[in-house]
Amino acid sequence: MAIRRIAVIPGDGIGKEVVPAGIGVLDAAAAAFDLDLEYEYFDYASADYYVEHGKMLPDGWFEELRPFDAIYFGAVGWPEVVPDHISLWGSLLQFRRHFDQYVNLRPIRLMPGVTSPLAGREVGDIDFYVVRENTEGEYTDLGGRMFAGTERETVIQETVMSRIGVDRILKYAFELAETRPKRHLTSATKSNGISISMPYWDERVAAMASHHPTVDVDSYHIDILTANFVLHPDWFDVVVASNLFGDILSDLGPAIAGTIGIAPSGNINPEGLFPSLFEPVHGSAPGIAGKNVANPIGQIWSGSMMLDHLGEPEAARTVLTAVENVLARGGAALTADMGGTSGTDELGRIIADEV
Amino acid sequence: MAIRRIAVIPGDGIGKEVVPAGIGVLDAAAAAFDLDLEYEYFDYASADYYVEHGKMLPDGWFEELRPFDAIYFGAVGWPEVVPDHISLWGSLLQFRRHFDQYVNLRPIRLMPGVTSPLAGREVGDIDFYVVRENTEGEYTDLGGRMFAGTERETVIQETVMSRIGVDRILKYAFELAETRPKRHLTSATKSNGISISMPYWDERVAAMASHHPTVDVDSYHIDILTANFVLHPDWFDVVVASNLFGDILSDLGPAIAGTIGIAPSGNINPEGLFPSLFEPVHGSAPGIAGKNVANPIGQIWSGSMMLDHLGEPEAARTVLTAVENVLARGGAALTADMGGTSGTDELGRIIADEV
Numbered sequence: 001m002a003i004r005r006i007a008v009i010p011g012d013g014i015g016k017e018v019v020p021a022g023i024g025v026l027d028a029a030a031a032a033f034d035l036d037l038e039y040e041y042f043d044y045a046s047a048d049y050y051v052e053h054g055k056m057l058p059d060g061w062f063e064e065l066r067p068f069d070a071i072y073f074g075a076v077g078w079p080e081v082v083p084d085h086i087s088l089w090g091s092l093l094q095f096r097r098h099f100d101q102y103v104n105l106r107p108i109r110l111m112p113g114v115t116s117p118l119a120g121r122e123v124g125d126i127d128f129y130v131v132r133e134n135t136e137g138e139y140t141d142l143g144g145r146m147f148a149g150t151e152r153e154t155v156i157q158e159t160v161m162s163r164i165g166v167d168r169i170l171k172y173a174f175e176l177a178e179t180r181p182k183r184h185l186t187s188a189t190k191s192n193g194i195s196i197s198m199p200y201w202d203e204r205v206a207a208m209a210s211h212h213p214t215v216d217v218d219s220y221h222i223d224i225l226t227a228n229f230v231l232h233p234d235w236f237d238v239v240v241a242s243n244l245f246g247d248i249l250s251d252l253g254p255a256i257a258g259t260i261g262i263a264p265s266g267n268i269n270p271e272g273l274f275p276s277l278f279e280p281v282h283g284s285a286p287g288i289a290g291k292n293v294a295n296p297i298g299q300i301w302s303g304s305m306m307l308d309h310l311g312e313p314e315a316a317r318t319v320l321t322a323v324e325n326v327l328a329r330g331g332a333a334l335t336a337d338m339g340g341t342s343g344t345d346e347l348g349r350i351i352a353d354e355v
Numbered sequence: 356m357a358i359r360r361i362a363v364i365p366g367d368g369i370g371k372e373v374v375p376a377g378i379g380v381l382d383a384a385a386a387a388f389d390l391d392l393e394y395e396y397f398d399y400a401s402a403d404y405y406v407e408h409g410k411m412l413p414d415g416w417f418e419e420l421r422p423f424d425a426i427y428f429g430a431v432g433w434p435e436v437v438p439d440h441i442s443l444w445g446s447l448l449q450f451r452r453h454f455d456q457y458v459n460l461r462p463i464r465l466m467p468g469v470t471s472p473l474a475g476r477e478v479g480d481i482d483f484y485v486v487r488e489n490t491e492g493e494y495t496d497l498g499g500r501m502f503a504g505t506e507r508e509t510v511i512q513e514t515v516m517s518r519i520g521v522d523r524i525l526k527y528a529f530e531l532a533e534t535r536p537k538r539h540l541t542s543a544t545k546s547n548g549i550s551i552s553m554p555y556w557d558e559r560v561a562a563m564a565s566h567h568p569t570v571d572v573d574s575y576h577i578d579i580l581t582a583n584f585v586l587h588p589d590w591f592d593v594v595v596a597s598n599l600f601g602d603i604l605s606d607l608g609p610a611i612a613g614t615i616g617i618a619p620s621g622n623i624n625p626e627g628l629f630p631s632l633f634e635p636v637h638g639s640a641p642g643i644a645g646k647n648v649a650n651p652i653g654q655i656w657s658g659s660m661m662l663d664h665l666g667e668p669e670a671a672r673t674v675l676t677a678v679e680n681v682l683a684r685g686g687a688a689l690t691a692d693m694g695g696t697s698g699t700d701e702l703g704r705i706i707a708d709e710v
């Protein structure tokens with residue numbers, strides 16, 4: 001059994017609480033499936049590290065993290081100490097870019113025992129993927145400010161889309177759609193208002209569609225698409241989107257599926273040239289940090305995605321089933337946000353036991 | 356009684372059906388309140404016009420429309436004939452920009468008789484405004500394409516925010532918040548990922564907040580904000596956003612309030628230097644056009660906003676009350692999308708009679 005080396009980065013806030021819960025479940029899966037998971041912990045990508053060193057990451061982070069098989073990440077951000085754009089651009093967004101994790105994969109699924117805020121939606125009605133481009137698009141630090149501090153002050157921010165970048169995320173999404181029974185792909189656009197980048201996106205979708213004739217493709221402008229997530233969540237199967245639109249849809253998606261607190265994500269380099277990174281969709285949640293009340297399920301489910309990525313689909317499924325079973329039983333075992341009485345650590349142990 | 360000159364532009368698709376219904380209601384309000392509304396119809400800003408003339412607007416449109424007191428607009432877009440970015444940039448977006456309609460005001464209100472897709476939400480639970488910047492931001496035609504047609508193809512799209520543009524929309528939103536009992540303003544940002552324009556937006560929000568100390572201000576990143584629209588719609592009072600974020604929030608807003616079909620909007624030049632434009636939030640809906648099934652309430656409610664803007668708040672309120680009464684009674688009087696059996700024209704007449 002090959003050793004899997006995992007870099008563990010708890011980060012800030014509730015990241016430090018949900019990561020240990022997630023590790024407990026990974027340990028249980030490792031024991032059950034005889035896996036050899038080896039963890040190494042890193043304290044950087046955190047506000048504490050920033051306060052001490054004046055930067056989010058040490059100089060050698062790339063070489064240090066690169067040999068790992070995966071990165072298990074909590075959350076970053078502590079705006080009281082570091083402005084968000086500095087903490088995020090200084091850490092998570094660097095990982096995504098330098099490790100070329102160009103796919104951000106986010107399952108949107110109404111889980112058993114979870115109540116959707118949408119009236120009358122049951123398990124099975126909401127079950128799709130958001131595939132988000134994760135390295136370029138609207139997230140850039142290109143641009144600048146002119147006439148600073150005056151009435152004429154003007155700021156420019158540039159969006160960059162490359163054929164390489166757009167085509168590879170579309171290819172991943174089309175191929176994912178081909179593995180699904182409905183073979184249905186929805187593209188998020190805004191080509192009626194954003195008149196250069198989004199028509200280009202549409203053009204590449206059309207080109208990619210011609211190579212995947214069995215996939216049923218449609219396209220919505222992002223405004224009406226968010227409305228349709230609420231009005232018709234059952235319409236969707238695989239939704240592919242640019243960095244910003246994917247960011248929006250993958251928070252809205254978990255919301256319609258009940259809660260952001262349990263949603264997982266993978267930042268994936270499909271070619272395996274660099275480590276992929278797995279993290280919950282929620283952030284560091286300063287408001288509830290340090291109280292042992294955070295819901296660890298997003299972190300645990302992200303662990304399941306990581307096991308799948310590491311070539312252990314059975315272990316991955318077992319973790320996900322354990323989560324589903326515990327959610328379906330409900331009651332006191334859950335954390336307070338779901339009406340239970342467990343602390344973060346306790347719910348982690350309950351799911352680990354279930355595994 | 357001063358004459359009010361209104362330019363009527365039905366545009367495309369269901370625009371041509373809902374505009375007459377809206378005019379019928381305006382006529383009823385004019386009769387009831389002894390108003391002198393004078394209409395002039397224009398066939399441009401439509402695909403038909405484009406097919407005949409190779410452009411969306413005639414050369415003299417600016418001088419022609421400028422003297423009007425307001426523009427009553429249906430919808431534009433017919434992608435089978437003209438790509439959306441051409442039809443929209445060639446018409447509606449020109450009006451917004453050249454007539455400096457820098458406020459896009461969109462009430463989000465759960466109306467009596469309408470069912471929200473959100474479980475357990477009642478009339479009164481959802482009642483807020485989205486104030487959208489309407490002239491700059493992410494909607495530009497600045498940028499270009501390099502290495503076209505090759506593997507190295509790269510596209511750049513620029514977002515532009517100016518102090519003038521940002522400050523005036525914030526001022527409008529803060530002043531609107533000051534008229535509301537809760538005096539609560541929410542800013543939509545994404546300064547953790549979009550690292551030049553959105554931190555600038557945040558900076559200007561902070562500056563404007565310091566001049567409006569009685570307004571209670573908060574700020575959410577657009578991703579979690581869309582989630583909160585679904586999870587906590589009762590949190591919001593006045594939401595201010597950039598052009599793109601406002602576009603998204605003002606489609607998502609009507610969706611949580613039941614349907615896009617009835618939502619209105621005003622594209623407003625608050626100083627009255629140019630005509631303001633009133634239009635439903637929905638588009639031209641090619642799929643249902645020409646069938647007399649479109650819901651005219653978005654167009655009618657937009658007429659109410661126009662009356663208010665023209666300095667006739669009583670007539671405006673009467674139209675809105677008529678809409679509310681007809682919605683509250685429900686049943687066959689409504690269009691099929693709301694479970695009724697009326698055609699577009701018939702529902703228009705019913706609301707006109709109610710006025």
Ligand SMILES: CC(C)[C@H](C(=O)O)[C@@H](O)C(=O)O
Nearest residue numbers: 192193223443448602636638
């Ligand atoms: C049609 C489109 C360009 C327009 C926009 O994005 O502004 C529409 O969605 C709107 O909200 O008025």
Ligand SMILES: CC(C)[C@H](C(=O)O)[C@@H](O)C(=O)O
Nearest residue numbers: 088093247281283547548578
């Ligand atoms: C924290 C932030 C920069 C990040 C993003 O926008 O990508 C987060 O919202 C996410 O979705 O992972």
